[in-house]
Amino acid sequence: MALIPMPEMLAHAREGGYAVGYFEAWDSYSLEAVVAAAEAERSPVIIGFGCMLLEQAWLERGGVEIFGAIGRQVAESCRVPVSLLLNEAHTVAHALRGIDAGFNAVMICDSDTERNARLVAAAHAAGVAVEAELGELPDGGPDGNVDSSHAALTDPDLAAAFVEATGVDALAVSFGNVHTLEGARATIDLDRLAAVHARVAVPLVAHGGTAFPADAVPGAIERGVAKFNVGTVLKRSYLEALRGAAGNVSELTSPHALIGSHSSDDLLEVGKANVIEVVRTLIRRFGSSGRAIELADSVAGVL
Numbered sequence: 001m002a003l004i005p006m007p008e009m010l011a012h013a014r015e016g017g018y019a020v021g022y023f024e025a026w027d028s029y030s031l032e033a034v035v036a037a038a039e040a041e042r043s044p045v046i047i048g049f050g051c052m053l054l055e056q057a058w059l060e061r062g063g064v065e066i067f068g069a070i071g072r073q074v075a076e077s078c079r080v081p082v083s084l085l086l087n088e089a090h091t092v093a094h095a096l097r098g099i100d101a102g103f104n105a106v107m108i109c110d111s112d113t114e115r116n117a118r119l120v121a122a123a124h125a126a127g128v129a130v131e132a133e134l135g136e137l138p139d140g141g142p143d144g145n146v147d148s149s150h151a152a153l154t155d156p157d158l159a160a161a162f163v164e165a166t167g168v169d170a171l172a173v174s175f176g177n178v179h180t181l182e183g184a185r186a187t188i189d190l191d192r193l194a195a196v197h198a199r200v201a202v203p204l205v206a207h208g209g210t211a212f213p214a215d216a217v218p219g220a221i222e223r224g225v226a227k228f229n230v231g232t233v234l235k236r237s238y239l240e241a242l243r244g245a246a247g248n249v250s251e252l253t254s255p256h257a258l259i260g261s262h263s264s265d266d267l268l269e270v271g272k273a274n275v276i277e278v279v280r281t282l283i284r285r286f287g288s289s290g291r292a293i294e295l296a297d298s299v300a301g302v303l
Contacts, residue, residue: 003075004299006083006105006129007169009044010203010226012295018287019221021209022046022085023279024231030238031074033272037279038080043288044295047075048085050231052109056090064094068101080292081299085131087229092119099128107131107172116166124167134162135174137208140181142236153192160199170227171196172205180232181211188216190223197224205229209282210236217285228286230279237278238271245270 013020023045025031031047038045049067051059064086071084085105086098092115095106099122106123108115111134120130135154140146154173163171175192186208197204206212206220209230217228245267249258257265283289 003104004044004081004083004295005127006046006085006131007203008299009046009081009083009295010170012044012291012298013226013288014203014224016287016291016294017221018291019217019225020044020046020227020288021279021282021286022048022087022227022229023234023282024048024050024087024229026235028070028074029268029272030234030275031070033234033275034279035074035078035080035082036272037276037283038082038292039078040276041280041283041289042080042292043283043290044081044292045078045283045288046083046085046105046227047071047078048083048087048103048105050087051090051094052088059090059094064089064097065101068098068103072102081295083129087131095119096122099123099126103128105129105131105169107133109133111136111162113162113165116162116168120167129169130166131170131172131205132162132166132168133172133174133205133207134159137174137177137179140178140184140186140208140211142182144182144184146178146181146184153189154196156192156195156199159196163200163202168202170203170205171200172207172229175206177206177208178211179208181208182232182236184211185213186211188213188220190216190219193220193223193225200224203227209233214285221287228282230282233278234275237274241271241274242267 023034086103089095138148138151176188203226204224207229210232
C-alpha cells in the first residue's frame, strides 16, 4: 500500500474518535515488528525513526538517508495505511535531508517559529507534513524519577499563535506527559489539554507514550490527541527478550544463525516478537484496531 499523508491519517482518527500510534524504530527488525503488529491488528500506523537519542555524528555521516531507504522499502510493502516520520530531528538541515530521503512527515526538536515556518514551506512544497512541539516535556528514567527542571506546559494562547504563524500540520503538546519514563505513571493534566484543544485546530500529539496512563487515553483522544508517540517501552521489551535468550547460548554455538539470520534461531527475532506484542497492545489501547480499510477507502476518495 502506498504511503498515506499523515494529515489525512490524523484527520480520520479525529473523526473516528481514535488515535494512531507512532512506534519509534531503531533498525530493520524493530521497524518490521511495528508493521507486523499493525497488519495483525488491521490498523493504520505511523512508522519511522527518531533523532533525539542518536549520535548526531552518525546522522551527519548518512544516517538520515539510511533510515529513509529502510523506511520507504518497508512502508511500500505494508498492507495497511502507513506514514513515515523522521521524528525530532535536531536541525532544519536534517529534516530537509529527511524529505529528500523519502520521509513523508518530519519534525524538528525546536519550537522556534521562524525555523518551523521555513521547514513547513519547504516540506509542503514537496508534499510532506510537519509536526512541531510547543512546550517542553520533562525527562524520566528507568528508576521512575522525573527531571522537570526544563519542563514547560503548553500555553494555549501561544500554541494558537504558533500554529497560525508556522502552518504546521500537527502539534505535540506538554500536559504532564513525560519522555522516556519507566516504572511510573505520568500525571496527566486533561484540563490543560482541553484548553489547548479549544484554541488549536490541528491534531494534537502526545509524546511520552511509555508512561502515559492507559485510563487517560480516552480522555486525551476526546480532547484532540490523534497521535501517541511510543519508544522507550519498545526498546525495553526488545532488550529484555535479548537478555533472556542470550543467557541460554553456548559459547560454542555458531553466531551466524543467532545474529542476523532472520530465522527462528535469530536472537534479534526474539526481540522483534516481543515488540510486536507490545505494539499490538498499544494499538488496541489507542482504538485504531480494524480501522485500516475505512481509512484507505476514505483517503482514496480524497487523493
